[in-house]
Amino acid sequence: MFKSDDFLTINWTDEFLKERIDLTRVWTTLDNGIEIHELQLNRIDEVMEMIKKYYIIEEPLMDRSQMFIDDKSVEEYLYLAQHWIMNTLSTIAVEQETGNIVGFLINKFNHAIDKNREFSKERIYEGKIWNELQTFKHYLTKRGNAFEHHNVQSVLEIYLWFVLPSYRNKGIGKELLRNVMLRQLPEYEWSNINVITGVFTSKVSQHIAESLGMETLYDFLYEEWILKNKVNDKHEEFFKKTTSNNYSAKVMSKFNTTSILTQLRESQSQEPRAERNE
Numbered sequence: 001m002f003k004s005d006d007f008l009t010i011n012w013t014d015e016f017l018k019e020r021i022d023l024t025r026v027w028t029t030l031d032n033g034i035e036i037h038e039l040q041l042n043r044i045d046e047v048m049e050m051i052k053k054y055y056i057i058e059e060p061l062m063d064r065s066q067m068f069i070d071d072k073s074v075e076e077y078l079y080l081a082q083h084w085i086m087n088t089l090s091t092i093a094v095e096q097e098t099g100n101i102v103g104f105l106i107n108k109f110n111h112a113i114d115k116n117r118e119f120s121k122e123r124i125y126e127g128k129i130w131n132e133l134q135t136f137k138h139y140l141t142k143r144g145n146a147f148e149h150h151n152v153q154s155v156l157e158i159y160l161w162f163v164l165p166s167y168r169n170k171g172i173g174k175e176l177l178r179n180v181m182l183r184q185l186p187e188y189e190w191s192n193i194n195v196i197t198g199v200f201t202s203k204v205s206q207h208i209a210e211s212l213g214m215e216t217l218y219d220f221l222y223e224e225w226i227l228k229n230k231v232n233d234k235h236e237e238f239f240k241k242t243t244s245n246n247y248s249a250k251v252m253s254k255f256n257t258t259s260i261l262t263q264l265r266e267s268q269s270q271e272p273r274a275e276r277n278e
Contacts, residue, residue, distance in 0.1 A: 027179050033097055034172055036179050039090040039104065044082070046101050047092065051081055055162050060201040060246040061136070064222060064239035065129050073127025084108050084159045089188075091179055093163065093172045103163035105176040107184075109193065110157045112147045132238060136225060136249075137199060144218025144251025146197035155253070156185055158198030161205060174208045181212060185256055197253035202246045214252040221248045 025038035039047065056062050056074060067073045084106055093103035125131050146155050158180075163173045181196055196214075200206045210216075222239040 027091070027183050028175070029096065030171060030175060032170055033095065034102065034167075034170070034175075035094045035096050036175055037092050037094050039085070039092050039106075043092065043101065044085055047085060047104050047106075048078065048082060050101065050104065050162065050164070051160065052078060054164065055160060058165075059160075059162070060222075060242075060244065061133055061239075061249065063244075064242055064246075065133060066240060067127075067129040067133065070127050070129040073125075073130035073133075076126040076130050081106070081160065089156070089180075089184060091176055091184070093167075093176055095167075102167040103172050103176055104160065105158065105180060106160040107156050107180060107196075108159050109154060109188075111154050132227070136238075140199055140218055140220055140249060140251050143220075144216075144253075146195055146217060146251070146253040149217055149253065150195045150255050152192075152195050154191070154193045155195040155197050156180070156188070156193055158196070161198075173205070174211070177208060178212055181254065181256065194256045195253055196256065197251070199249055200252050201249045202244075206250050206252070209250075209252045212254070214254040216250050216252050218251040219248050220250075222246075 024040060027036040027038065029035045052074075056068050056077065062068060062077075067077070089109065090104065090106045092101050092105075094100065095102050125134055146157075147153065158177075161173065161176065163176075185193070185196055197217075198209075200209050206216075223237055223241075225238045226235045227238045
């Protein structure tokens with residue numbers, strides 16, 4: 001445990017800083033024993049394994065496009081996912097009893113000029129299906145443009161959001177999103193990044209985002225994304241039909257108007273304080 005005097009920067013030593021960096025930041029603990037942690041470098045491989053084993057199969061865009069059968073698309077996506085994760089402003093849900101990761105939320109700071117390059121129609125990625133998904137996202141984010149809507153140059157964007165099937169309907173997914181909105185993003189108030197945004201691809205994720213105050217900037221039905229078959233010259237739906245109730249993708253966003261000081265006061269009066277455990 002650290003003494004209060006240790007938090008004065010004049011008392012910080014190299015050993016103290018290293019110890020602080022190595023500790024896990026626990027933002028909050030749910031009543032069901034799930035802790036919301038800051039994602040650290042030593043757990044990235046675990047998250048990547050979950051993405052490979054579960055996420056690319058269950059995520060609605062990837063499920064309906066059947067991206068998981070396109071090896072080049074999968075390889076390219078996993079490469080990009082690791083790059084996004086290295087941004088480190090990401091969160092994991094950890095089962096207190098076992099220490100296992102049961103969910104994650106991967107975020108990335110984006111600037112308007114960089115965003116245009118990432119989803120540019122001219123940028124070519126490995127994998128036919130992944131390229132088409134990027135074209136789809138480019139189409140969505142051009143019409144639901146969070147930068148223009150909020151008149152900002154920088155945003156925090158949600159890239160991956162997932163909870164293991166057996167841990168769903170326990171409030172974990174909502175707490176992951178709530179945590180980044182109410183605790184993590186306000187810490188970057190000094191950098192004038194107040195907007196959180198993302199493409200929400202499932203009915204459940206859209207409902208959670210709406211419940212936390214996010215607004216819809218653009219909504220597009222999957223069945224309306226039509227491609228021309230170069231072999232028979234017929235038009236076909238790109239997104240295959242599934243038994244799920246996920247019918248559309250929504251670009252959603254929220255401008256955080258509450259300052260960090262107000263957030264801290266609210267968290268101190270209503271919730272357990274963020275702590276650091278070994």
